[in-house]
Amino acid sequence: MSRIIRIVVLVVLGLVWLVPTYLLVVNAAKDPTTFTTKQSWIPTDFHLFQNIGDALTLSGLGNSILSTAIYSIVSPAIAVVVGAAAGFAIVALKLRRGFLWFVVIFGGTVFPLQMILLPLFDGYSRVGLYDTRIGMVIVYTAISIPFSAFVMRNFFTGVAASVFEAAVLDGATTWRIFTRMYLPIASSALVAIFILQATFVWNDLLLGLTLTQSDDIRPIVTTLSGMQSTYGGAQMSTVLAAAVLVSLPTVILFLCTQKFFAKGLALGQY
Amino acid sequence: MTTRTATTYQWSARGFVAPGVILVAVLLYLPLLWTVYLSFTHYDGLGDPQWVGLDNYVEMFTDPGFVGSALNTLLWVVGTLIVPVGVGLAIALLTWNLGGGIWLRLPLLIPYALSGIGVGVIWSFILSSGGALDQALAAIGVTDPPRWLIDAPLNTVVMIIAAAWQGVGVNALLFTIGLQSIPKEPLEAARIDGANGLRLFGSILWPMLRPLTAVVVGLSIVASLKTFDIVWSMTKGGPGTVSETLALTMYKDTFVNSDYGLGSAIAVFLTIVTLVASIIYLRQQLSPKNEI
């Protein structure tokens, strides 16, 4: 297919894809008291910052941001390393019944989150982890591990066994091999997984809703969702403004880390 | 070169895999076991669960709405494979080796970064009767558009498209990464031999993408079977129950009707189906003879 055709197709596709985002921003910027749904496509006023301000005061967001930042950075970071360790064990160290253990870890992602919410709440309140940052970090780490293990296991299958053999010959311990060789090789994969999981944790609603109550422990999206109800909830444009606000960090994260993705989650060519 | 026996490094390996297994087992499986237990009981959230054996399962399978739910879920699985995965692959192929490919993929990635609240609300906004889409259609003269969110199975189809809007970018990214990691030599060799376009795809690209395709398809199957958020925020399974998926049925029984036993039974069923589907697919994809 010629280059021109490809580029044109992609540009058109990109524009089409941007349309809902455009609608989101345009309508988030409208003044709630003059908001109508008749002209969704046309920006009528630029009330965006006031709407965001309203969203902030209405839900006391400031407190949540720090906590959410902690959850989105710490949990995926830990999960990424733990997942890589599991992949390393199964592939490089040829763990016996490796596939079984892989399924066990991967299985953690298979069932809908709703089903474990209440038992988790029960357990957490009994051991005193309810409404604590530590409790949230632990649970977010646990749910990020299966995806990380999945991708890392696949990644490591692309790393030739000879790499491991050579390191052993050099007298390295498995820990050193893992940290000095396998992790660095996988660095762009690790970063990519981290970014995807961080986004997921940042946007979490359910776990935050169930396992926290204080404003400063609650993740940001949970606090925001309180705005959106018929029982006197905020107006549509304020809700949309809140959605824009909450999405900004992740969008920026995506934009800035493009080059990591470009380097490629290369499946190893050794 | 020393050969490794089966027992070398086993202890070390167990050490490496342990943290993952422990965290997942305690945080995810333990609560799941409680759910499995509940599926054999009658429990309304207050008082204590009462053992009723297989009653919930019988009730689940004999409920006429169950078949509808299951079919919708199947529709989601198939739809998700065709649209987000299929289109993602197509885009990856289109942007491959194209200068500025990163920028061309960017608009597709932004939706993933948007918060769930925004996505559900904005698509309802677009698809509701008289909403943004209908206004655009009216502008080009289409005055009696279908009722996107009301008529089944159209509403499930449009919701799949909304889900695809979010998911295509990530899949395209993953496939791109897969394409970039294909070793150059076989590729060059094939090109020199005169293979290009479809033949190149069929004989070289597709087989070499296999491990990555396994990742993407595997994750898609799991995610689509669990579909909840988008449907809940756009139609709540309605009107009536026509767009309900199994995850929604489970949610309604548990949280709306406080029939935890029945909801748990559905959850267990869903989990088993997902697990079996993923194991079968992955085992086939990831067996040693398929790895390069």
Add this chain to the structure above:
Amino acid sequence: MTSRRTLVTAVAALTVVGAALAGCSGSSGTAGGATTGTLSFYTDKAAWKPDFESLNATSKKDADITVKTTGYSDANQYDAFIKQSFRTSKSPGLFTWHTGDSLKQLVDDGLVAETTDIWAKAVKEGWVSEDLRTSYTFDGKQYCVPMNIAYWVMFYNKKTFDQNDITVPTTWDELNQVAATLKSKGVTPYYQTSQLFTFQWFQHLVASTDPDLYKGLEDGTVKYTDPRIVDVMNTWLDEEKKGWFSDAGSSTDPAVGLKQGDFAMIDFGTWYAGNLAGAGMTTSDYGMFAIPAVNSALDKTPVAVESGPLCVAAKSSQKALGLKYSEWWMSADAQSAWNKAHGDVAFNPKATVSDPALAKIGTEIAGPDYQLYDRFFEAMPTAVVTVALEQFGAFAANPGDPKPFLQKIQDAADKYWASQKK
């Protein structure tokens, strides 16, 4: 590469430690039987949180109690959370709930604190009508106190009425005239939706045809497939066929829809006035009237009332504090302050209702020409309500022969009443 990894891990570890140290929060509750201090309060009306918090100034002054509010916006998740919390040490000091079947469940299991004395005092002081007490009474004792009441009335767009020379209807025939006139001038008369609030027309048609018919549905003596109910549905079907209802597929906020003239009238609770204000409408833009009864032979026009209770968990460590706050809540001072913050009608006749339009309609409905019945949502058993809401929504989306829809609801009702007999 390696050093970056190590650095990240180190930072992560430090953050975790720091977070752990800073992390353990906890609401500051008071121990045991203290009757002053900060009360942990949970509500599923998260959007009303600012209103609750603004009351703290008054409650601090009057009773030296303030509330710390945790809001949930998803009612179902909230219910599940509250029920689960009864089993833990976190059972709430104060929380909002629902009257009807849901409250009965809690009372039967001894999970909420009794408030008989508080009600006795409130009735004596004239803070609340005796009628309202019945919804809160089980086996002769009262539980919880009312947080609010709201009547379900018809909101209408004044400009639309004026433009089409329409006056507020006082009989069912007049209402039908109004609808027909509007339709002939190209205005859709009524709002409808296929999600959640799908019951209000049904409840009005049934209860205002015969209040006993409605009561029969409440206790299971009347089936949804009863010919009189089918007749009611056929009236609704007729109106749908005449195009009197808005498009059920639209998810436009009803307040915005009323404002921009998509339809002329909305059947909603008086609390909706707050939403209309948020959309930029004032009482010169919209008005309210009690919906006339279908059956003009009735002496008193039935009006649906919804009342949300404020409850205290029986086993909570903040029980005494919660009860003291409940007692204060019913007083005229508290209710006036609440009304100022939140709007809507008040259950306390001695409270000042700040919005004159609401004050007027509130007094009118509390008067001799009207009788109250419980809103569908609370009046019917939960399992039946879930199916009914879905079926009414489906009916609104695709109006047709009502019998299949009613049958599905009756199936759920049959199942429920059968399980009650065990």
